[in-house]
Amino acid sequence: MSTKDLAKEFGKVGVLYGGRSAEREVSLMSGAGVLKALQSKGVDAHGFDPAARSIAELAAEKFDRVFIALHGRYGEDGTLQGVLEQLGIPYTGSGVMASAIGMDKVMTKRVWLNHGLPTPRFLVLDSQGTCGDELDKVPEQLGLPLMLKAPHEGSTIGISKVTSASEMQSGFAHCAKYDEAVLAEEFISGRELTVPVLGTGRNARALPIVEIRAPQGNYDYQNKYFSDDTKYLCPAPLDEALTSRIQAIAVNAYNALGCSGWARVDFMLRASDNEPFLLEINTSPGMTGHSLVPMAAKAAGVSYEDLCVDILRSADLDLKPRQDWSAN
Numbered sequence: 001m002s003t004k005d006l007a008k009e010f011g012k013v014g015v016l017y018g019g020r021s022a023e024r025e026v027s028l029m030s031g032a033g034v035l036k037a038l039q040s041k042g043v044d045a046h047g048f049d050p051a052a053r054s055i056a057e058l059a060a061e062k063f064d065r066v067f068i069a070l071h072g073r074y075g076e077d078g079t080l081q082g083v084l085e086q087l088g089i090p091y092t093g094s095g096v097m098a099s100a101i102g103m104d105k106v107m108t109k110r111v112w113l114n115h116g117l118p119t120p121r122f123l124v125l126d127s128q129g130t131c132g133d134e135l136d137k138v139p140e141q142l143g144l145p146l147m148l149k150a151p152h153e154g155s156t157i158g159i160s161k162v163t164s165a166s167e168m169q170s171g172f173a174h175c176a177k178y179d180e181a182v183l184a185e186e187f188i189s190g191r192e193l194t195v196p197v198l199g200t201g202r203n204a205r206a207l208p209i210v211e212i213r214a215p216q217g218n219y220d221y222q223n224k225y226f227s228d229d230t231k232y233l234c235p236a237p238l239d240e241a242l243t244s245r246i247q248a249i250a251v252n253a254y255n256a257l258g259c260s261g262w263a264r265v266d267f268m269l270r271a272s273d274n275e276p277f278l279l280e281i282n283t284s285p286g287m288t289g290h291s292l293v294p295m296a297a298k299a300a301g302v303s304y305e306d307l308c309v310d311i312l313r314s315a316d317l318d319l320k321p322r323q324d325w326s327a328n
Contacts, residue, residue, distance in 0.1 A: 017049060
C-alpha cells in the first residue's frame with residue numbers, strides 16, 4: 001500500500017507516549033520508535049505525552065485513532081482506555097477491562113487459574129499490614145528461592161528475588177514501596193521465554209517464541225533495556241511440539257483475559273521437566289531497540305515499520321457508537 005493510501009486510511013494519528021508511570025523512560029523510547037516508523041510509512045502521526053498535556057488537549061487534537069505506546073499505570077491499566085472510549089477515539093491494544101486485569105498480576109493469575117492455565121503458586125501480602133511473623137511463614141509455604149513483586153508495576157520494577165529467609169524483610173520493603181499489595185510467587189527455575197500475540201479472539205495468533213538469556217539469569221531493568229550482554233534467541237531453540245504447546249497456552253492466556261490487538265505473554269519453562277508456567281502479560285509491550293515483540297515479528301518476516309502499521313490498523317473501541325445521541 002502506498003504512503004498516500006496509508007495516510008488516507010488512518011487519518012490523523014496520535015502516538016501516546018511518556019506518561020506518569022515508573023516506566024516513563026522506556027515509554028519515551030517506545031513512542032519515539034513508533035512515531036518514526038509510522039511517519040516513514042507516510043502516516044500523519046503526531047506524538048502526545050499525557051504527562052505534559054491535558055485530556056482537553058487530547059480531545060482538541062481530533063485524532064482519528066491513537067497508538068498507545070505508554071507502559072504501566074495511567075496508560076496500560078485501563079484508565080486511559082476509558083478516556084479514549086469516552087472521547088470515541090479508536091486505540092491500539094486491549095480494552096478497558098482486559099487492560100485493567102492484565103495490569104494486575106494477582107487478578108491475571110486468578111483468571112488464568114480459573115481457566116486451568118499453569119502459573120506458579122502464590123500468596124498476596126498486604127504492604128502495610130503484613131507483620132514479620134507472617135513474612136517468616138512465606139518461605140515455608142512457597143519454598144526458596146521465591147519472588148516478591150509489586151502487582152501493578154512492569155519492566156522488572158518493584159521486584160525482589162529472595163534466596164534466604166533473612167532476605168524476606170528487605171525484599172518485601174522494596175516491593176511495598178510501589179504498591180498496596182505484594183505478590184509472593186513460587187520461583188520456577190529454568191528458561192525465560194516470551195510469546196507475542198497479535199489479533200483478537202479466534203483470529204489471535206502467536207509470533208515466534210523468544211528465549212531470554214540474561215547475565216547470571218538476572219533480567220533486570222538495566223539488562224532488559226540498556227545492556228548488550230543479554231542474549232535473545234528467536235525462534236527459541238525448542239522442539240516443534242513444545243513450541244506449539246507454549247504458543248497455544250499464550251493464545252489461550254491472552255483470550256482468557258479478553259485481550260485484543262496485541263500483547264506479550266511471559267513464561268518460565270521449568271528445567272526439571274520442560275513444563276511451562278505463565279508469569280504475566282503485557283498489554284502494551286515495549287517497542288524499543290531491545291524490545292521483544294519487534295524481534296519476534298522480524299523472525300516472522302515482518303519489519304518494525306510494518307508491525308507498527310499492522311498494530312495501528314487494529315485500533316478499535318470496546319463500545320461502538322450505536323446512535324447519534326447529540327440528535328436527541
